[in-house]
Amino acid sequence: MVQPASKPPVRPQPSPSSLPKIQLRPPPEVQAQVQSQPFPPPPPPPLPEAILHPKAQSQSRPQPQRASTGPGNNPVTAPRPRLPALRGSTGSIILPPRPHSAESTCPKHSLYYMQESMIVLKVDGSLYRVHKYLLEHHSDFFRGFLSNDADAMGHSDDCPIPLPDNVSQQAFDILLGFLYTGIYDPTSVSLQGWVTLLRISALLQFHKVRQYAIRELTARRTSLAAVDAILLAKEHDIASWLGPAYADLVRRPASLDDDEAERLGARTTAQIGRAREMLRQEEYAQCQQRKYGARYTPPERPDEQLVARAVNEVFQLPGATSDTQ
Numbered sequence: 422m423v424q425p426a427s428k429p430p431v432r433p434q435p436s437p438s439s440l441p442k443i444q445l446r447p448p449p450e451v452q453a454q455v456q457s458q459p460f461p462p463p464p465p466p467p468l469p470e471a472i473l474h475p476k477a478q479s480q481s482r483p484q485p486q487r488a489s490t491g492p493g494n495n496p497v498t499a500p501r502p503r504l505p506a507l508r509g510s511t512g513s514i515i516l517p518p519r520p521h522s523a524e525s526t527c528p529k530h531s532l533y534y535m536q537e538s539m540i541v542l543k544v545d546g547s548l549y550r551v552h553k554y555l556l557e558h559h560s561d562f563f564r565g566f567l568s569n570d571a572d573a574m575g576h577s578d579d580c581p582i583p584l585p586d587n588v589s590q591q592a593f594d595i596l597l598g599f600l601y602t603g604i605y606d607p608t609s610v611s612l613q614g615w616v617t618l619l620r621i622s623a624l625l626q627f628h629k630v631r632q633y634a635i636r637e638l639t640a641r642r643t644s645l646a647a648v649d650a651i652l653l654a655k656e657h658d659i660a661s662w663l664g665p666a667y668a669d670l671v672r673r674p675a676s677l678d679d680d681e682a683e684r685l686g687a688r689t690t691a692q693i694g695r696a697r698e699m700l701r702q703e704e705y706a707q708c709q710q711r712k713y714g715a716r717y718t719p720p721e722r723p724d725e726q727l728v729a730r731a732v733n734e735v736f737q738l739p740g741a742t743s744d745t746q
Contacts, residue, residue: 540567543581545590550578555600562626585624592621599630607637612644616653623657635659647673648681651689671696 540553556563567575567582575582584593595610595617603610610618615637622630635657642650642662647669654662670677670693682690702719709717732738 540575541578541581542575543583544588544593547590548578548581549593549597551597559600559629560625560627588621588624592617596621596625596627596630604633607633610637612638612641615641616649619653619657631657648684652684667693667696671700 535554538553539550540556542549542551553567557567574580595614599610599614599618615634618630619634619638622628622634638645638653639661642665645653647666650662650666654660654666676697677685677690677693685693706717709715
């Protein structure tokens with residue numbers, strides 16, 4: 422007869438109350454730091470099981486149905502457990518020190534700590550309310566008379582700052598459009614817009630805007646009329662534009678018309694006329710040299726019929742004939 426196998430003896434398990442208790446204490450330096458705080462923080466509550474093991478809890482326990490939020494129902498929601506800000510390896514919580522006020526410790530930047538102050542201007546009977554910093558930063562003209570005094574002009578619509586009469590509303594609109602948006606997209610400014618920017622920047626002493634306009638107009642100088650380039654160069658002291666513009670007027674087949682001569686003035690018109698005459702004589706002399714081997718020498722006395730014809734065509738004298746007495 423086969424004897425059944427004997428079961429191994431079962432050892433008695435110690436009860437939880439008989440186990441030795443282990444008490445964790447923080448190091449002395451941590452205890453000194455916690456005691457030195459004026460309001461020591463209370464110990465944190467134990468973390469719920471759902472936060473410690475969210476996946477296990479979601480898999481083991483069924484999800485409760487949400488209570489209806491319709492009228493007449495007042496569901497009671499449990500407060501969210503709060504996590505401790507910082508937990509050390511010894512189980513103690515060490516809170517970071519409370520920061521001091523930024524106004525008392527951090528100095529204000531001299532350039533980029535901007536005040537949201539606005540200024541009211543009057544141009545051609547229209548009121549403008551723009552950022553004061555924008556005008557002061559770019560213009561010596563505005564930097565010289567704008568004031569932070571609340572009683573000064575420009576702080577209300579009742580007391581705006583009037584700009585000079587030669588500043589038009591259209592020109593000021595182009596200037597503000599460039600300062601706010603156009604500076605990031607110079608291709609959006611037309612040729613006439615750059616001419617307007619050049620003039621108003623010189624008038625209101627926006628020196629960087631003036632340099633910007635000169636650079637852009639120089640790149641597009643061939644699109645400017647020669648007479649306009651000469652007048653702008655003289656008005657704004659841009660000597661590099663004068664030579665190419667004079668050359669355009671001297672080499673072109675047509676001479677100056679009356680409007681161009683009036684805009685340029687008598688002296689400049691006479692100088693351009695002399696340069697054109699010198700060029701034509703030299704070209705004719707070189708042509709005779711290549712064709713006949715001798716340079717052309719003008720006669721001591723020109724043909725009077727040719728002179729009379731030229732006078733009649735240019736001056737349109739009443740009763741003039743081609744014959745000379």
